[in-house]
Amino acid sequence: MTLCLPVSNVTSAPAIIRLLEKSGAQSLMTVPSILEDISLLPITAWSTLLSSLKFIAFGGGPLKESVGQTLAKEKVPLLNHYGATEVGALAPIFSPGADKSYDYHYFRLRQDFNLSVRRVEGGTEEQPLFKLTANPFGWDGVFEVQDNLVCNPHYPNTDFNAIGRNDDLIVLSSGEKVLPNIMENFVTQSKLVKVAVVFGQNQFQVGLLVQPSYEVFSEDEEAYIDKIWPIVNEANGMVDQHAQVASKKAIALVPANTVVPRTDKGSIARKEVNSTFEHIFAQVFKDLENEDDPSSTALNMESLEESLKELVLTRLSWKVVPKNLDYESDLFELGMDSLQALQLRRFIISSVLHFNVDNTPRDLVYQNPTIHALAKVIRGDSASTFDDEIEQFCQQYVPTASIASSKNTSTSKRVVVITGATGGLGAYVLTQLANMDSVVRIICLNREKAGFTPEQQQADALKSKGINVSEFAWAKIDTIQTDTSKANLGLSARQYLELQCMATHIIHIAWPMDFNRRLHSFEGQFRTMKSMIELARTCHAERPALKPTLLFISSIAVVGQYPKLNNETIVPETAMADPRCADEFGYAKAKLVCERMIEGAANTFNDEINAKYVRVGQLTGAEGTGIWNPTEHFPSLVKSSKLIGALPDLQGVSETFF
16 A cells, blocks of 8 residues: 655644545554544545545554544444554554444454463453553563453453553542543543543642633633543542542643653653643642541530441541441451541541641551540540551450470371452462362452352452363362351351361461551451361360361561661561561551461461461562562562663662562
8 A cells, every 4th residue: 555644743633534535545554543533524425435544543542532533423433453562563454344243442453473362460341451562573572452441342452441540540649549541531521522631649638620622711620621521520439549539639630732741652741741840740639638528527526436436437439337437446357448538637627626637647547447546536635656557456456375385297188268369479379279170179268259150250360360170179169258256257157167076277368458557456367366276176176186287377577677677688587576677667567466366376376277477578570470469569669670671770689680
């Protein structure tokens, strides 16, 4: 085909139309913004011409749904195109008019390339996420395309759509991660909006930068935001709670003629956007910090706990079952996220006269995650220190009486109870156990996942990590969805009795990965550990010849400060008596409490159980698949080093390792 490349300043819709007419071109390859401009012209200016072409291929970004519908209604042959610099065109060029199965919302993968598509973590059962890998010509290894893909449910093996790159990821100060593209793409579909960009890196919540599709004068900005708010609210329903735009004050407008930085492909250049509009974003978060709730009323200091409970139940965007919420319930164990914690902090500031933005820490709820703890702070009661709390929890949960040791009686047929089998470590431990001849059964205790049966939840977790389990191994695995922090691990009497009569080994891996939570917010984990110890003891009581093994997966965070405190580079594999050896955040301190519980159990019940713990460090990509969460620190470091062609100058890092 003869190719016509116009000069770079031919970007207006009328100029493109004239060029097509003058050149007699039979097809057009362009970007979505050009098609949007064309669709805004009178239909008579483009309908006949564009519908006569063999195809119009677009790429580099999403096509607005309203634009696609306008063009498709006029029988314009739209072709979704896709490619990568390292590989080339990944979608074929063809005339889509005769193919009734083709949907321009998705690109069709080429079949003459060695392409591989695999499912990854994230997404939902209705819309799972995928990654595409290719073997570029001349490369020794494979190349992973950075976009996250979703499939056409009618053609899940061939037709896909890109919904954003890994490097589009926004990480909030809470550690929660936001993929902004769902929100951005949906809001941009509106005819009222030209560009929408989610922002909020290292903040407690996200904001939304909006460029209107027409000029909005300053006195009309509030009315314009009122117009688009229902659209934003609808998009909120499509994303996780922490990824939602919480209020109209989180929306920032820029003039319609503003140049929003884009890449060569036409997609949003996020880094440049963050730099260009940094002052606007800063003002948004400052305004949010000082946002007053006009409907707030003062809390009743005479019945403060009940007043706070009422506030949580009725005012937050978080819905919790009232019977599950008492004054000592940990809000984060019940499912509260960082955005809801921020909302609660604002309500408290608005409702308590002596509280204001400046004297109230942003992590107020993280520091005081129960109704009772918040009430104490509001009344002005002093808080205990971390070290005090460690000792308090140890006194409450660690067994202290000593009993003499007895000889262990082993069994050749092992039945293992395991928690955390859907996680990054637990899934591989489960697979190893299932492949061992000496293991005849594995019972997985998993936290419930809405919309999934226990079996689906476990199978989905394994599949997302590229783990294949044989039918023989899978037949050994039973799964139960439960809340292990409750009495008897949240199990029915029949289920608990079954574990007592069968279990020989207990492996406790499950643990919330939230580095913002304070020590007392992990009390549910202490209850779980206590129940694990009790389960091991009752297994022995039911079968006195058996001395079951209980293994707790701890963390090197427990000894993170040991080298600094002791001026030693080697950390001994011994109990840590000094709580200052643990890193200064709740996750590490809570792991230390559980280590102390295991030590106490090992001494107190030494004739009944084998109690042990293992301190795990950074988990690398899996052997065989190499799957490693690319948002974690080390993969991100390697990816950025490869991109800029240089490694960070860090003492102790070997370049040969890469």
